[in-house]
Amino acid sequence: MRTDTTFKRAFNDMIDIIRTLDLGEELPSENALRAQLGVSRTTVRKVLAGMSARGIIISEAHRRIIGDQPRQIERYPKEETLAISEQVETSFMEWMLRGDACPGTEINEAELARKFGVATTIVREFLNRFQKYGLIEKRQNAGWVFKGFTASFALELFEIREMFEMRSARLFAALPDGSPVWRQIQSMRAAHLELLADIDARFQDFSELDSRFHRLITAVAPNRFIESFQDVITMVFHYHYQWNKRDERARNEVAIREHLALIEALESRNIASIDHACRLHLTSARETLLRSIV
Amino acid sequence: MRTDTTFKRAFNDMIDIIRTLDLGEELPSENALRAQLGVSRTTVRKVLAGMSARGIIISEAHRRIIGDQPRQIERYPKEETLAISEQVETSFMEWMLRGDACPGTEINEAELARKFGVATTIVREFLNRFQKYGLIEKRQNAGWVFKGFTASFALELFEIREMFEMRSARLFAALPDGSPVWRQIQSMRAAHLELLADIDARFQDFSELDSRFHRLITAVAPNRFIESFQDVITMVFHYHYQWNKRDERARNEVAIREHLALIEALESRNIASIDHACRLHLTSARETLLRSIV
DNA sequence: CCCTCGTTTTTTATACATAAGAAACATATG
DNA sequence: CATATGTTTCTTATGTATAAAAAACGAGGG
The missing domain is CATH 1.10.10.10 (Winged helix-like DNA-binding domain superfamily/Winged helix DNA-binding domain)
Known part of the structure; x- marks a missing residue:
């Protein structure tokens, strides 16, 4: 079994x-x-x-x-090394993003289970976990509704993201000189520069670096709710961009430069420039996401 | 079945x-x-x-x-009118808050299922849903860990709550005169005054009013992530206070007065006083919760 | 005694079964 | 023909079963 x-x-x-x-x-x-x-x-x-x-x-x-x-x-x-529950995640994302599902589509546990070739229990468990991403909603005794990977989803996501990242970036500036975080930031900069130097060949590596960078910033003052929200962002970027390759190289190059600007601002410890760099990056990320949705 | x-x-x-x-x-x-x-x-x-x-x-x-x-x-x-999945929620909360569980306790699906007299499937499903509240964490192939209803949980919770409520309260002030929300605020004030007048007999009704009040403020500019976070707060207040009756009447009276002050501030549309009233209320709510944890 | 390995017990991940409930289809009646 | 009820089919909620994995127990050996 x-x-x-x-x-x-x-x-x-x-x-x-x-x-x-x-x-x-x-x-x-x-x-x-x-x-x-x-x-x-x-x-x-x-x-x-x-x-x-x-x-x-x-x-x-x-x-x-x-x-x-x-x-x-x-x-x-x-x-064969992925648990069924992990495979279901991939299947579901593909189903969702390949466009089989438009906003308002009803999700049928039994049908999905058949389509993915797994037990209904697993689909059910997955949907329960997936609920936290805000893309589906449960109706008592009557399955789920897919709310859609829509512009309003992206806007709501970025509203929260901005609050959280601005908060973390500001706290960053208050760290003492001796904090090990500054060294991590240094190596983060190095990783960005390396990737930038070889951007034509390695632009696909950015996604993972992006996630690591934002998690580092967030981690200065740990908050479980913020960390859990990072999962939402990671999910969105991981899957959405997997199906939207348009301009990927250019997009990533821009984002790397924005990260570098933010790193510089963080090191300057000037709240105003941190705010500025952070907001600039988030705005551009939001626009990119919105463009790929419509 | x-x-x-x-x-x-x-x-x-x-x-x-x-x-x-x-x-x-x-x-x-x-x-x-x-x-x-x-x-x-x-x-x-x-x-x-x-x-x-x-x-x-x-x-x-x-x-x-x-x-x-x-x-x-x-x-x-x-x-008999509650689905098993809902009964499990109550059983689990009781188990958790009655102190059978201290931070770090390992949660055993099979054992809980036996204790609650339900199928393991149900416990599993519940834990998956409950995960979003930030009180438990899953370990691959090895059950769950209870992270504890601790002071840091309360602090992290309130950090987010403050961000979200301040954001909503500010947006509130920008609403046009004609918005139906102003009438809802009026009737919210009336409900508060009514409860205050009869506080000795009805102080237990506050919990529900509290939730409604905060949801009204949040609803001005809907954001699914903020709404989902409200569920966390509702859960905490609903269950935690059910097992902490100390000073309940006095606590609730204070909170009602703070709500009334916030309502007044909202109606004044003065950002500074809104911020002030909002922060005052949240600080006092946080202190109350912290006191009841230690 | 601590570590290593063999054995037994317990728990988790997953499949499957089935009654309750929802939805779709069919028929009747005004 | 629209609406109300009877019938059939499909889906969800919940229980049970079991192989895989983890944990606990136990016996030698350095």
Whole structure:
């Protein structure tokens, strides 16, 4: 019933660990591997058993040694390492953004479950979690309504985003000189410059850097509600832009420059310039998103 | 499997409808009742059948008449009109606030399901929905952690609340004279004054008025994320104060007066006094909550 | 004793089953 | 033909089952 995605993921990770070891070398203990792989010992043992069966590991009395370097072939494909609940997320996003759904569409748990080839329970659970993104709404005893990835969604999103980021950016300026955050900001700048230098080839890496940058700013004064809102933003950018590649390179280059300006403003500790740089970036991000919606 | 709480709720509501009719009078059509009761016709028919069986309604060819006024006894008890998923909410809140759980406690789906006497599926679904309140956190393949109803929870909550309410209160001042909101504010003031006049007897009614007041202010410029955050606040006040009755009367009286001051400030349309009144109220609300936590 | 490994127990993720409820379809009646 | 009721079909809410994963327990060995 339950899928063995945890095992497969651990198996793949284990291959990488073994790669760092030599033939005939003894393996770390089950417990040590458990910690490295981030799974339970039960799963570690299953992985070890699988590797033994394949001759990659040779189990002797009270020790295990590397018998054969694993080949790429033996890795499980990426899809099989994703829990069904994660796959459903992707399926749903695709369904939503590919345009099968316009605002007001009724969402049918049973139908989605059939379409995605999973149990209704899973779809239901997903929708319950997804509710917090503000894109769907539940009606008692009667399924869900898709509210639409609309302009008003984007505007409401950015209204909150502006409040939160301006708040964090201002708090940033008040940090003492000794704070480790300043070093993180430095390396964040470096990462931006690097990406900018190679923008033609690597412009798709921006999305992840963007998320990291905004999370760093937000993290100065932790607030669980703000952090949870970051998830909404990450979701929007991750999926929406995946289906809207228009001008991606140019868009990202502009955003990188805006980030750099904001970094400079933060380091200046001048509230007025921080406000200015922050608002400039958010306004441009909002316009970009709005353009891609209509 | 599924409980018939919808039916029971509709049955109780139907009793109230019948009360407004006379003996021998003809009943509205199934469709009309459907609209009044807010359920499907299937459920309406079930209710009608139940009432016929009890002699309250007499079904003749092509019409139904009132045969007998229903008695209070025939109502289903309130508990039976709540869906299991709603009952679980109450059980969980009780478990949480009665102190069985301290910060860091691991939440065990299976154990909770046993304790509450419901299926694990339901507990799981509840926890997924409840996650948005920021009191619990999920760990992959390993249940949930209760983060605690702590001072930092209250502080983070109020930081956001202040941002949101100040924003709404300011927008309020910009409304045109003709806006219907001003009349709603008037009647809100009246409701507050009424409650204040009878505070000794009715102080428990404040909780609901409080929620309505804050929702009215927030509703001037709708934003789904702010509205969703209101749910968090409502939850906190609803449950937390249910288990913290200390000084309730005095607390509520203070809050009513603060609301009245804010109403006055709003009507003055003076941003500075609005800010002042709003912040004053929120500060005092925060202090009250903090006191009751420690 | 602490660590490692074998074994057993418990919990979670997922599928499936089914009664209650909603919706769609069909028929009758004024 | 529009509206009201009877009938059928589909969906949702909730319970149960089970493989996978985690956690707890236990026995040797350094």
